[in-house]
Amino acid sequence: MSQSPIRTNSDYKVSHALTGPYLPTPGKVPGWPFAEMGRWKIDVNGAADDWVRGFTEWRHEHLIRIGFDDTLYRRPELAWAQRNFVHALLMVEDRYFFDPATGRYTVDRYLDDLETRFGGVDSVLIWYIYPNIGVDDRSQFDLIEALPGGIEGLKGAVADFHRRGVKVFLPTMPWDNGTRAHDRPDWERMAALIKATGADGINGDTYSGVPRAFQEACDSLDCSVVLQPETTSQAGDHILSWNLQSWTKRVPNESIPTVLKLKWLEPRHIINIENRWSRDRNNDLQHAFFNGVGYTAWENVFGLWNQLTERDAETLRRVALVQRQFAALIVSAEWRPYELTLQAGVFASRFPGDAVDLWTLINRNEYAVDGEQFAVPHVAGCAYFDAWNGVDLTPRIDGDRAVFALELEGRGFGAVVARAPGGKTGDLQPFLDRMRDLAATPLAAYSAQWSSAPQKLVVVEKTRSRAASEDMIAIPAGDFDFAVRGVVIEGYANEGVDFQYPWETSARRSHHRRMQVEAFWIDRFPVTNGQFKTFLDDSGYRPADDGNFLHHWQDGAPPIGGENKPVTWVSIEDARTYAAWAGKRLPREWEWQYAAQGTDGRRYPWGNDWDPRAAPEPGCGREMPVPADIGAHPSGASPFGVMDMVGNVWQWTDEYVDEHLRAAVLRGGSNYQPQGSHWYFPQAYRLDEHGKYLLMAPSKDRSAGIGFRCAADL
Incomplete structure (x- = not known):
């Protein structure tokens, strides 16, 4: 069809059933007989006026x-949400945000990098909970206390963001009901955190609309807060009254751009488009420009560095500059999408103000489109500007119309202002x-090539030769099929997920290598509390960052009866220091697996089937059980006689580093399985699985569920 038929109001009644975040494009209103016809048959200009009229009535x-x-x-104190165009999810483990060498927050370094690469952000969500939550029984509220400096440290970081004009959100997670219980509801705890840190907003992870109770709890403490759910698709549009912002995901990549429903209902509602795994963000950025909404510049995705390409970063810089300059127009109540255009595949939105109008244009074609693009009613004395290219604009005056000629790059952008x-x-x-300075270099000149961040394995120094001892087992050299996969929850099979072993060209989830393992010693058992006490007494060791150090000890000594239990609440740095004192080192991951598995590829140290007698019974309550004594499950011995490899405490092995992240390889799993959500840190009892544990600082890295054993060169 070339033009849509005239429709009556009754034709739009079906739109009341809309539940998703998007409105149908012109020519695809639910229930219309041509709803699924090919896009090549749709005359958007012919359908647009009908669409806008009908959905204005529906609104x-x-x-x-x-x-x-x-x-x-x-409310004036919440009006900043209407200018929050570029939002970032900030992982606290990002080395640009926190320097583990100095133990200090480095907010300026983090923001300087973003400003250099894509023009900076308007707000950040400081993310300190997932994906490590569930490695022990610390709840989402305990983990903020574990940050370096605790709540006061975070308050200082928030103040640093405010000094740079950046607003701060903190996260809350309704699914966290399997870790340690607390005596107050989540909204009261979050309101107290907002008050204590000076943060500006609450992000509801997995919330389909953050409940009004969070707003009321913050109001009761006289703190202004903006609520921002992860999505709104299932909660019902009524949450629009108190959720002043939201995310939306995976905007359809079709030839006709989509209108975002909540923005259409309330133009002051700024949505941040989120597409965390995407490596080509052009579609998302075009939708943000067309709808007058924001973008979630999320690059550090739960341990995978998914950096914007050069082209996308430069596109975001220019999109955000236009939006920030004309923020008051972007939230205009008279916003009109699908303004009529003159070129196929070019779409425009009009954001009118008081004697000033802004038009944003996007070219959905892969090729450049030059020439006259759109026409508007002309007002004598009106001044026109090409806001995308930074120059005055002289349209062709055709009677009472001003006709604008512009060149739009393939998949490019344009903006016109009339005053x-x-x-x-x-x-x-x-x-x-x-x-104008930016436009001198077209977007096409920037690379759209994506690549994953290269990782490096932290070097482990060889140990001196040592004599045989009863506490260690000699593992002979041999050929070994090292096959292991990461059980990290996010990332699917994408490049960049999990680790990059020295023989691999990039990080990936699954790893397999036939390798020659040199002979080595390995501790028969994990290091115990008693052994660690001996080390402290002999060495006088005290870590510079002693937050949560031996948190479970009492008056500087192991709990009564706990001398023969694996030591926990030690960081990987603490474990390395102990190992050096003992003339040992931490095992390489493949050494650990070889010692546990032998040469037959078995799933568990004792065989291919799970044996409940070979490991402690997992605890599924909200408080994790204490570890079992070493040697309490002799049937769990490996083919080499190594004990307690699986199911008692996780064990530190290797560490990998890229420009933004540090992460440790954890092996063996623990005796704790928090219930109620699949988002908790997953167990890895099988010998062909490992855990990836993001590292920030010893105070946060230490855990009741992680211990270690040592190795040495033979």
Whole structure:
């Protein structure tokens, strides 16, 4: 079809059933007889006016149906949410945010990097819980206390962001009901954290609309807060009244851009488009520009560094510059998507203001489109600007119309501003100068090639030769099929997930190598509390960062009856220091697996089938059980006679580092299995599985579920 038929109001009634975050594109209203016809048959210009008229009527009725109240949107202290165009999820383990060498937060370094690469951010979500939560029974609220400096340390980091004009969100997770219980509901705990840290917003992880209780709890403590759910697709649109922002995911990549429903219902509601695994963000950025919404610049994705390509980073810089300059227009109540255009595949939105209008254009074609792009009613004395290229614009005047000729790159962008007599835009010249300088280099000149971050294995120094001892077992040299896969929850089979072994060209989830393992010694048992006490007494060791160090000890000594249990609440640095004192080192991961598995590829140290007598019974309560004494499960011995390899405490082995992240390889699993969510740190009892544990600082890395054993060169 070339043009949509005229529709009556009844044709739009089916839209009341909309539950997703997107509105149908022109020519695809639910229930229309041509809803699934090919896009090549749709005349968007012919359908757009009908679409806008119908959905404007639907919006009016739908806001009544959901009882929409815009009180919070009118609160001056929350108005910053309407300018929050670039948002980042910040992992606390990011080495640009926290320097483990100095033990200090480095907010300026983090923000300087983002400004250099894509123009900076308006807000960050400081993420300190997942994916490590569940390695022990610390809850989401315990983990903020474990940050370097605790809540006071985080408060200082928040202040550093504020000094740079960046707002801060903190996360909350309704699924965390399997770790240690607390005596107050989540909204009260979060309100107290917002008050204590000075943060500005709450992000609801997995929330389909953050409950109003969080708003009320913060109001009761006289703190202003913006609620930001991960999604809104299932909660119902009524949450729009108190969720002033939201995320949306995986915007459809079709030839006709999609209108985001909540933005259409309330133009002051800034959505941040989130597509964490994408390596080509052009579609997301075009939708952000077309809809007048924001973008979640998420690169550190739970331990995978998914950096924006050069082209996407430069695109985000320019998109955000236009949006920030004309933020007041972007939230215009009279926003009109699908303005009529003159070229196929080019789409425009109009954001009108008081005698000033902004049009944003996107070219959905892969090729450049030059020539006249769109026409608007002309007002005598009106000044026009090409806001994307930073120059004055002289349209062709055709009667009462101004016709604009622009060149749009393939998959590119454009922006036009019209200022009628009396319109106020302030001094546009600095902005235009900046855009003109940027436009001198087309987006196509920037690389769109993505690559994963190279990782390096932390070097382990060889030990001196040592005599045989009863506490260690000699493992002979031999050929070994080292086959292991990461059980990290996120990332699927994407390049960059898990670790990059020295013989691999990039990080990946599954690893397999036939290798020659040199002979080595390995501890028969994990290091115990008693042995660690001897080390402390002899060496006088005290870590510089002693947060949570031997947290379970009492008055500097192991708990009564705990001398023969594996020591826990020690960081990988603590374990390395002990090993050096003992003339040993931590085992390489393949050494650990070889000692546990032998040469027959068995799943567990004792064989291919799980034997409940060979390891402690897992604890599934909200408080983790204490570890079993070493040697309490002799039937769990490996083919070489190594004991307690699986199911008692996780064991430190190797560490990998890239430019932004550190992570340790944990082996063996523990006796703790928190229930109620698949998001908890997954167990890895099988010998062909390992855990990836993100490292930040010893105070946070130490855990009730992680111990270690030592190795030495033979």
